[in-house]
Amino acid sequence: MKINVDDIKEEIGAFKELSFKEEIEDIEFQGRDIKVVKPAKMDFQVFTTDESFLVTGSINLELNVACSRCLERFNLPLTIQIEEEVDKEEVELIDNQTIIDITKEIDDNIMLAIPMQPVCDEDCSGLCPNCGQNLNEADCDCFMHTVDPRLAKLEKLLDKE
Numbered sequence: 001m002k003i004n005v006d007d008i009k010e011e012i013g014a015f016k017e018l019s020f021k022e023e024i025e026d027i028e029f030q031g032r033d034i035k036v037v038k039p040a041k042m043d044f045q046v047f048t049t050d051e052s053f054l055v056t057g058s059i060n061l062e063l064n065v066a067c068s069r070c071l072e073r074f075n076l077p078l079t080i081q082i083e084e085e086v087d088k089e090e091v092e093l094i095d096n097q098t099i100i101d102i103t104k105e106i107d108d109n110i111m112l113a114i115p116m117q118p119v120c121d122e123d124c125s126g127l128c129p130n131c132g133q134n135l136n137e138a139d140c141d142c143f144m145h146t147v148d149p150r151l152a153k154l155e156k157l158l159d160k161e
C-alpha cells in the first residue's frame with residue numbers, strides 16, 4: 001500500500017487522515033487456504049516527524065477460514081491495529097511525488113493477526129475423532145460420545161483447559 005505524503009512532508013507535526021477500501025488478495029499461509037471476503041477498510045493517520053513518517057490506524061477485514069475443530073469454513077472479522085514508522089530516507093519519489101510504501105508491513109500485520117486455531121464458535125463440538133462425524137450437526141454412535149451425558153459434559157469442560 002502506497003501513501004502519498006507530498007502535502008505533509010515539509011512540516012513537522014503535520015498530518016493527514018486517510019480512509020479507503022482496498023482489495024486484498026487471498027492468503028496462502030502455512031498450507032491454509034484463507035479467503036478475504038470483502039475489501040479491507042483502512043483508516044490511517046500519517047504524521048510527519050523530523051526524521052520519519054508515522055502511520056497509525058486500523059484495518060478492518062473479513063476472512064473466510066476453516067474451523068480448527070470441525071473444519072467447516074466460516075467468516076472471521078478482524079480488526080488489526082497498525083503502527084509503522086517509515087524513515088524519511090526510505091521514501092520513494094514517483095512522478096515527483098513523495099510516496100511511502102507500507103505494503104510489506106501491512107501484509108506482515110495481517111499474517112500475525114490470523115489466529116492459528118480459529119474456531120467457528122467457542123462451543124464448537126468438532127469432529128468425532130473416531131468416525132469423523134461433525135458433532136455440531138449430529139451425534140454419532142461411537143462410545144465416547146454416547147457415554148453418560150454428565151460425563152460428556154465433564155469431558156467438554158476438561159477439553160477447554
Ligand SMILES: [Zn+2]
Nearest residue numbers: 067070120124
Ligand atoms: Zn467448528
Ligand SMILES: [Zn+2]
Nearest residue numbers: 128131140142
Ligand atoms: Zn463417532
